[in-house]
Amino acid sequence: MTKESDALCATEKEIMHATHRALVNSGYAALSISRIADELDKAKSTIYHYYDSKDALLLQFLRFTVDRFEATINTSIGDDPKEDLNHIIRTLLPSQLTEEKRQLYCVLVTLSPQALERAIFREQFTEIDTRLATIIEKTVRRGVEADVFRDVDPTHAAEHILATIKGTMYGRLTTNREAATAAAKASLFSYIDSHLVS
Amino acid sequence: MTKESDALCATEKEIMHATHRALVNSGYAALSISRIADELDKAKSTIYHYYDSKDALLLQFLRFTVDRFEATINTSIGDDPKEDLNHIIRTLLPSQLTEEKRQLYCVLVTLSPQALERAIFREQFTEIDTRLATIIEKTVRRGVEADVFRDVDPTHAAEHILATIKGTMYGRLTTNREAATAAAKASLFSYIDSHLVS
DNA sequence: GTCTATACTAAGATAGAC
DNA sequence: GTCTATCTTAGTATAGAC
Incomplete structure (x- = not known):
């Protein structure tokens, strides 16, 4: 690749x-x-x-930056879907944001308004989200099929998890609400633990 | 006010x-x-x-726009916490985005990168989120106290719901993933129905 | 492939008349 | 309070030497 x-x-x-x-x-x-x-x-x-x-x-x-972002998505698929989901969340929402990751995310936030009107920018942001959604969806699906998770719609659950991660990251970068990140993360883990796990 | x-x-x-x-x-x-x-x-x-x-x-x-956005948040508090939460979500993530709302959200997305570095911009975005988080949190808290909701941490749940709403809206504006909005919304409703409601 | 020099345009901002 | 005219700076982009 x-x-x-x-x-x-x-x-x-x-x-x-x-x-x-x-x-x-x-x-x-x-x-x-x-x-x-x-x-x-x-x-x-x-x-x-x-x-x-x-x-x-x-x-x-933008292409250069999207490639770099996608390279940071460590798609290590294990045999425990719940642990895999938690790993994805911890990767995208690390407790300590390294300066390198922070800069990468800041660049994406900075370029994102271009996606509002310019199709060619929009497509790249679509690509990122589709990629992330697919990874999460596959993990949820494996969990559902292995009966580790409840019989939820993997697509719906994946979009929910992705939106929560994105909203949390976005808030972390653009507001002073430091506690909000940890709170949203905690609730997301709890959602996986209680709602997803059967 | x-x-x-x-x-x-x-x-x-x-x-x-x-x-x-x-x-x-x-x-x-x-x-x-x-x-x-x-x-x-x-x-x-x-x-x-x-x-x-x-x-x-x-x-x-920015002040002008934040005021206009906050005016669109209809804080109608009813007696059914679950219905109130659903109402908040439907208000912030309407199935059909009016052109007026779309423009308002686009302006906020356009200005948001300024919040990355400039404290004075950052504070206004913090204000919006704090306001939204407070509204959601109060609703969850009422639900918990009325035993309509499980004994979740209202702050954590509120931040989770807010992050999901923001991430969904952000994706709706900056990508071509039309189905993602509906999927995330559906899963969010399902989360409230199954995880929050006792 | 990299440089210096420059043409052209548009921006932020001000002066001063009405 | 609004206008026209203008100053100054900085931008995009190109030409042509090395």
């Missing part, structure tokens, strides 16, 4: 990382080719050698 | 509505004073008569 971003040449990768830094340090509104060049050890015009326009660069950068 | 935006003069309100239109029609990156003036029946410099800077305008606009 080759990621598209593996096909990038060294300089293109440097540009992607510079864009990441510029976005994290200065936000979307201030993201300009000049600002990216500042984070890069190259001149502005070098960026135009690789990308026709700022828009083309941004599109590639 | 007076909203801060009630204190705005007629022209300021016009500017707020013009900003809303500019943001909805052209997105955050293209949001400029010139662009707002285009949506307004006034010159650019008139805007500077009311606001010292673009930043001051944006801050006021």
Whole structure:
């Protein structure tokens, strides 16, 4: 399984990382080719050698970021569906968010408003969610078929769990409600324990 | 209970509505004073008569939008906690999103990345969530105390429900996964029915 | 493939007339 | 309170040398 971003040449990768830094340090509104060049050890015009326009660069950068995010989803399938679900939740909502993960999530939140209107951005966010939903759904389905879980609709339950994870992460990044993350996580575990487990 | 935006003069309100239109029609990156003036029946410099800077305008606009969002939260408290919860969910996740609500939610999604770094934006998003969480928590607590609900932690359950609502809405706005909204909602109702109700 | 230099455009913001 | 006109800065993008 080759990621598209593996096909990038060294300089293109440097540009992607510079864009990441510029976005994290200065936000979307201030993201300009000049600002990216500042984070890069190259001149502005070098960026135009690789990308026709700022828009083309941004599109590639979203692809680059989505690939990196998807690489962090550790799809280790064990033999205990409940433990697998808990593992997924702990991976996506770690108690301690590493700086690297925090930045990755921040970039996705920063780019997400583009998905409101631009189809090509929307499709990438759709891809992420479909991927996550599929992983969770398969795990729930295995649990239901193994009679470890109640006879719930795996699709419905998976979308519920995914929405809760996303809403929790989103709140964690955009509010000061530190206790909310732990509370939502606790209730999600309890839901799996009492509602899902038969 | 007076909203801060009630204190705005007629022209300021016009500017707020013009900003809303500019943001909805052209997105955050293209949001400029010139662009707002285009949506307004006034010159650019008139805007500077009311606001010292673009930043001051944006801050006021977030306040204006948060007030409008909070006005849509119909806190009708009935005598049936379960029905009240369902009502809250149906209000925040209506089956048919009116164009007006869709725009309001889109504006919040568009402004939310600002909350990642700017404390003053962050506080407003914190306010929204705290308000919603409190409403849900009170409802759950009433249900627990009336023995209609199981003896769950009202805070934990409320944060779970809120996160699910937010994640569902966020996905609805930023992806093409139309079925996901209905699935998450169905599972949330089922959670209330089977897990919360005793 | 990377640089310097530059054309062009649009932005934020202000001055001053009415 | 609203206008026209303007200053200044910064952006996107290109041309052409090395």
